Amino acid sequence: MFKSKKVLTLAIVMVLALSLVVTGCSNDAKDEEANSGNEKATTEKSGEKAEIDIFQFKVEIAKELEEAAKAYEEENPNVKINIQTVGGGDDYGAALKAAFQSGSEPDIFNVGGPQDIKDWMDKLEDLSDQPWVDKALEGVLSGATVDDKVYALPFNLEGYGFVYNTEIFKAAGIDAEKIVDFKSLEEAVKTLDKKIKDGELEEEFPLLESVFEFPAKETWITGLHTSNVALGQEFDSSIEAFNAEEVEFKYGDSLKKIIDLQADYSMHRDDKQKLNAVDYTTQAEEGIAIERVAIIQQGNWVYGLVEGVDEEVAEKLDILPIPLEGGKEDSIPVGVPMHWVVNKDSDDAVKDAAKDFLNWLYTSEKGKEYVVNEFHFIPPLTGYEDLEVGDPLGRAVSRYAEAGKTTPWVFMGYPTAWGMEGLGNNIQKYLSGEFTWEQVISESQAQWKEMR
Incomplete structure (x- = not known):
């Protein structure tokens, strides 16, 4: 309850x-x-x-x-x-x-x-x-x-993190409770990737073809939610972000690792510019919902979409942290x-x-x-005390909140359109090879100042 x-x-x-x-x-x-x-x-x-x-x-x-x-x-x-x-x-x-x-x-x-x-x-x-x-x-x-x-x-x-299929993890012999930082997540991803390539999971999960689906077309996912993992530990609140004239990107290198991990273990690892055409539907309803991928960066709101495709798959879902190396690595962003x-x-x-x-x-x-x-x-x-939060992703968010393992949502304090039209587009340029990561940071810093 x-x-x-x-x-x-x-x-x-x-x-x-x-x-x-x-x-x-x-x-x-x-x-x-x-x-x-x-x-x-x-x-x-x-x-x-x-x-x-x-x-x-x-x-x-x-x-x-x-x-x-x-x-x-x-x-x-x-x-x-x-x-x-x-x-x-x-x-x-x-x-x-x-x-x-x-x-x-x-x-x-x-x-x-x-x-x-x-x-x-x-x-x-x-x-x-x-x-x-x-x-x-x-x-x-x-x-x-x-x-x-x-x-x-x-x-x-709401809260978000890496939504994953618990049954795929079990079949691969991965203990999700031991994933507490970026290093342990990376090790789990490599293990899962190898088992997928070797065909060890094919009989139980015939459609499974990659660890992640990374929808870089959706700049609200990359430019807002992914970036918030880093900036939510640079700023204490959306108000602090709202009042900031500049953004430092204190955890810029760690943010790059989170993006690279998803891109490097997706179906388009060898041609990453194709990630810029991957959308929300492909990630959720045509990805994790049909067990074509094992992990997606999303929140508890995705449960209803997955349930609409396959109720049994929806009940297999849980949430891992998006670990920010050098910061809080065992928490998820929670906010309104x-x-x-x-x-x-x-x-x-x-x-x-x-x-x-x-x-x-x-x-x-x-x-x-x-x-x-x-x-x-x-x-x-x-x-609402007599109403149960019934879905597994909602329960997961509550679990993190009760344990105090949360970070704030600060993207509501970004300059208008900066997250999607600035940083999100710059991440697309990085994936297509047009920008280096250093250019992503410098260009986004300049855009923050200008748009603020």
């Missing part, structure tokens, strides 16, 4: 791992002209319909979120919810900006941490008076709080991945309905069932 003791432990972890409070930006006045001709209905109380447009990034819960919305509509027949999902291999941030620029502004959308809050402040409704605020675990609202006002509801708590926000310029009746839906989703008994059992989220609020 997801006991209250676990909630407390996660709360303590989040106090240390998450960012503090962003200093404020003021809201601009409502743009009346942009909202002229808005035919969304007024209020539930008046009997007229309220129509909510949601623009969200989490592809892993797209179907389940639709189902939750239908359940809410059944209880609230005067409300209609439209959901558009953009994520995975697509750039959610760019798509969101395009939606606003086109005049099709969503009523509920997603933002990250301090940098996103600053960038979108002119559109954010103050949610400080919402019922869920008092239920938030300590620390989880810090990245969305400005001048003591809360502007966003955290999605959940994204937030729900309400567009302050939406019609008042629509805003009321949007707030009510979010509150229903995270605090009603039916909504909480979706959050835990369908979304496979680790809840960011109290009140």
Whole structure:
């Protein structure tokens, strides 16, 4: 069960791992002209319909979120919810900006941490008076709080590392509990690679062809998540990263080893530029989910995708640390991945309905069932003590958190677009041979200063 003791432990972890409070930006006045001709209905109380447009990034819960919305509509027949999902291999941030620029502004959308809050402040409704605020675990609202006002509801708590197939490891004679640093991980990878090449695992795992699948096309994976393993030990929090004028890359050489290990033991080890065409689907649904690869760098959110392909494989998964040589090598990054926000310029009746839906989703008994059992989220609020975090990846994240083996998510404090369009693209150039690693570091440092 997801006991209250676990909630407390996660709360303590989040106090240390998450960012503090962003200093404020003021809201601009409502743009009346942009909202002229808005035919969304007024209020539930008046009997007229309220129509909510949601623009969200989490592809892993797209179907389940639709189902939750239908359940809410059944209880609230005067409300209609439209959901558009953009994520995975697509750039959610760019798509969101395009939606606003086109005049099709969503009523509920997603933002990250301090940098996103600053960038979108002119559109954010103050949610400080919402019922869920008092239920938030300590620390989880810090990245969305400005001048003591809360502007966003955290999605959940997430953690990521090297997601691996426990049965493949057992068949190869590898004891995952002995993988506690980069050296022991490298040794395990070499052992597994040899057994795959020698055909020793072919009978039990006929599709297994490489240790890793490394999706360098997805710069959110490389430029944000992989880099955070290193920068999450250079900066103490997303706020510190947000306030930093420069990035040192204190653990730059260790970051290179993490990238090289995945590239060197992938299917494209002999032509690494091909890694730049490998996407999230290839890595997850067409990789670890069919047991074509043994390890991928991902988080507990990938469980639902794998389960959708093969439930038995999904139950075999667990998480290894991404060991940063010279830093913490036995930990995983844990944090709040994204937030729900309400567009302050939406019609008042629509805003009321949007707030009510979010509150229903995270605090009603039916909504909480979706959050835990369908979304496979680790809840960011109290009140879930009787609900079990049922999937093995969610339990793995909880296990690391309870042991205090976590590092913060600081990529929410990177300069806008730096992680994906700067560092992520530079890593692609490294894999294609266009850049040396030294050029990756120097170019990324210069881009940080410029984009900051």
